[in-house]
Amino acid sequence: MIHLTPARREAFAFGLRSWLACVLALYLAFLLQIDEPLWAALTVWQVIQPAPGMAISKGFYRMVGVVIGALMGIVLIALFSQTPELFIVALALWVGACTVAASLLTRFRGFAGVSAGFMTALVGLGAYHAPEKVFDIAMARGAATLIGIACSLLVTTLFAPRRAQAALIQSLRQAISDTARRAAFPLEGALADRFALGPSLAGSLVGLEPVIEFAAQESARGRQSAGPARRLVADLFAVLTAKRALEEYLGRVGLGRDAGSIALYREGMALLDQVPAMMAAGKEAELLEKTRAYHRRVREAARATSSPRIDDRLADLAAHLERALTLCLALQDESRSAPPSDRAFRLHFHRDRQAAAINGARSFLAVLLAGAFWIGSQWSAGPFLIIPIVMVCSIFVSAPYPEAAALNFMKGAACGIGAAYLCTYHFLAGTGDFALFAASEALFLIPAAMIQLNPRRTAFGLAYGIFFFLVGEPSNAMTFNPAAFFNSALAILTGALVATLAFRLFMPPDPRRARRHVVSRMRSGLKEMAEQEPIPAHSEWQTRNFDRVYRLCDPANPSAIRGSQAREWYEGGLATVHAGNEVLRLRHLLREGALPERAATLGRSLLRAVADIAAEPEAVSPAIRRTTAALAAMTPPTENPGAWDRLLAVADELEAFFAAHSRFLNPERKPMNERIYGT
Incomplete structure (x- = not known):
């Protein structure tokens, strides 16, 4: 036989x-x-x-x-x-x-x-x-x-x-576990070990779109699940972005001395450590309750601690993880239907x-x-x-x-x-x-x-x-x-x-040209985030640019950087995603109208500086430094101190980004390490 x-x-x-x-x-x-x-x-x-x-x-x-x-x-x-x-x-x-x-x-x-x-x-x-x-x-x-x-x-x-619907559910459960594993990576961990988790995870999240699409074509249940499944993927990208923003900030200033923020950070990392095992054991409902309780504690603590930026990032991470778990449970319950906003949700990718x-x-x-x-x-x-x-x-x-x-x-x-x-x-x-x-x-x-x-x-x-x-x-x-x-x-x-x-x-594939084009599109994307009306959703920016970041590191792609140099490209790409998020935060803050006129004017100056990145990339970093210095020289307003703190936080993040990664976003400028950036 x-x-x-x-x-x-x-x-x-x-x-x-x-x-x-x-x-x-x-x-x-x-x-x-x-x-x-x-x-x-x-x-x-x-x-x-x-x-x-x-x-x-x-x-x-x-x-x-x-x-x-x-x-x-x-x-x-x-x-x-x-x-x-x-x-x-x-x-x-x-x-x-x-x-x-x-x-x-x-x-x-x-x-x-x-x-x-x-x-x-x-x-x-x-x-x-x-x-x-x-x-x-x-x-x-x-x-x-x-x-x-x-x-x-x-x-x-x-x-x-x-088998498409079952494969979709299994893939989403695995994606939640893998995302939590990356988000739980310790600050003191080696960069090489962190990089070993990052690009492959980005690729697997990007690769979920065809799984969702084929499940939608195969059955009515798959069609109902498509929008919520895409929303779940976007939330996982947001979890990664929130942790990456936290790592950027803590890498500059450290964890600080606020006992409350330190305890919340460690509690959050411990919760993320539990996610893979609890998902494997089918304890999503229990995990969701733990995440929801943690999210509530972080929101309450953000008003009382001296480290609001840490607490804001932790709250952002917990909120998106909570929604991802909620959607995962809903997708496994055939009696529940998704709200209209989730059913119409779409992911965005690089073209x-x-x-x-x-x-x-x-x-x-x-x-x-x-x-x-x-x-x-x-x-x-x-x-x-x-x-x-x-x-x-x-x-x-x-x-x-x-x-x-x-x-x-x-x-x-x-x-x-x-x-x-x-x-x-x-x-x-x-x-x-x-x-x-x-x-x-x-x-x-x-x-x-x-x-x-x-x-x-x-x-x-x-x-x-x-x-x-x-x-x-x-x-x-x-x-x-x-x-x-x-x-x-x-x-x-x-x-x-x-x-x-x-x-x-006829114009055979040129890896250097392809990499420069991807980075150029990320640079243009920052300009669009600063100017486009209506204000784009965070998920639109994040999903499209995670796709671009993965293209810079995908080992199956001839345009990708090989070996140890790929880490610098990957980190520069993720930092750009973080910068775009900060631009969107600033635009929403200005839309609220809670800032004094002088502060709002300086906030708009930050947006104009970012919008000039396509035409005058060399001038962006000095312009942001001047605006940040002007903000630091202002007397903090007594009304809406929370809005003022958010403006200072955005300005600080943008200044730090352009100081550290401006060469990544300027393919025409010869960088300090040409082998790293391929220009």
């Missing part, structure tokens, strides 16, 4: 589902007499996923892209069927625009951009020599694509396990517009050059030259190493073409029965789907299946033309090679 590990059983089950969905799509396309039924099976291979939520999400955005792409294909043929040069330019521009969209949109939303460019190429290139049939071609290929999406969703929904523009330009040039070669050479297989370029240049733009992914894609295309030849000319040539046809397909598709499930081999498996169907061309009346087969195969491999070379030759 063959013994399979759980991972291999899951891979084999995925292979069976992929094969079943492909043959079901082909059967329906044959039954309905759809022209070119291969597109139904090819679509299944593109959208099939191991879980229902993932399949629904990808299938939906594939459908959106197909509709947009088919319409654009008709438009291009209607406008440029008599002018091949303009047709190629228009197609290249459209594919470039779709690549930009695929780069900017997150997760499977980007697949809508990929699908729009791909479908436009299929319709436009297919109808180029027969423009009068463009509508028929669009309808046939669009219908086959929709059949493929439907079959993929049907098979996955019926036979794939539904790399610079990389998107480069990716779009690369796609435009690659399609333009390939199209020009096709028009000039009149190669009969020219469309098969362009299709792989469209796919590769848009699918892998978000991959950490797109050139390597494109190379694996080319290898998969070569293997898929070889498998298609064996299947078509040695297995199917003597087969007239659909059952034998399906069995023959299984020999080639099930192992490939198992390979595709491996993240390191996804590009290989994807290309294998796509080109297995594209050159094999399964149809009701099979035709066997080896010359046409090898002509198409040569065009496909040439297109895949051109796309791979495009990633190497």
Whole structure:
């Protein structure tokens, strides 16, 4: 008896589902007499996923892209069927625009951009020599694509396990434990040990968004849980930010001598130390009561101690931990529904517009050059030259190493073409029965789907299946033309090679440039926090910039700093998140109108100084020092002393930040340690 590990059983089950969905799509396309039924099976291979939520999400955005792409294909043929040069330019521009969209949109939303460019190429290139049939071609290929999406969703929904909601709850519980473990890290602990916890935790919190999204697609309960789950993640980011702010302050002035604040700090750290064990034991309710009681004591003590900044940070930390635990309990109770404000809550992430523009330009040039070669050479297989370029240049733009992914894609295309030849000319040539046809397909598709499930081999498996169907061309009346087969195969491999070379030759990934751009976006973000109306939420600033910080340290990202230098980048990034929070605190304080006019004027001067960071980064730190000195020279007002203390605290934090980290935020200025900041 063959013994399979759980991972291999899951891979084999995925292979069976992929094969079943492909043959079901082909059967329906044959039954309905759809022209070119291969597109139904090819679509299944593109959208099939191991879980229902993932399949629904990808299938939906594939459908959106197909509709947009088919319409654009008709438009291009209607406008440029008599002018091949303009047709190629228009197609290249459209594919470039779709690549930009695929780069900017997150997760499977980007697949809508990929699908729009791909479908436009299929319709436009297919109808180029027969423009009068463009509508028929669009309808046939669009219908086959929709059949493929439907079959993929049907098979996955019926036979794939539904585990997304349970996985989400488990991931959130683990995230609470990991966040508490980092927040409990002692002040006297080694920086290297603290850094060992930080970036990986930031990455795991950022990575919860797709888990939430797929759970929302899989079930009604998942949709109800999505907003509260995102709010919980934002609260965990806020816990980290509060502890980081506390560490910044205590690192400068120490814990002080106020016995009450010292006791509260130690009590808070002891509470955080208990969180992982209590979460593992299922004692969330008891933990919530402890956190709530601690939060109440901190708020009461803040009015009486001589260390209000410490108590404010502890209160902030306790408040967000309390809400995270409350949401965690609510998510596990199916009888409770989230309030409307939580249901609509969204997280915010970094969007790399610079990389998107480069990716779009690369796609435009690659399609333009390939199209020009096709028009000039009149190669009969020219469309098969362009299709792989469209796919590769848009699918892998978000991959950490797109050139390597494109190379694996080319290898998969070569293997898929070889498998298609064996299947078509040695297995199917003597087969007239659909059952034998399906069995023959299984020999080639099930192992490939198992390979595709491996993240390191996804590009290989994807290309294998796509080109297995594209050159094999399964149809009701099979035709066997080896010359046409090898002509198409040569065009496909040439297109895949051109796309791979495009990633190497046209503005290949530059880690230094990418790091500078991320830091530049953080600098621009500070300016936006100082000026944007209405005042942005703290969660918007924190979640987007934790994503940026993680990009600077993610070991899987080629743009990340390696080794010991990563710690300085990470600390500088977290300090920037803290500075943005202080800017938002200041804006809310000024909005309250509790400060005397002179103090409010100086507060607005602080905001103007921060807002100048994009135009005059060198002038920010001196301007903040002058404003802080002017505040120190003022006589403290007798009314609203709490507002005055908050203003002084913000000014002090901003002055300390720009004194310690101004070089991190100024990529144009050569820092003290160029190796650290990569500028």
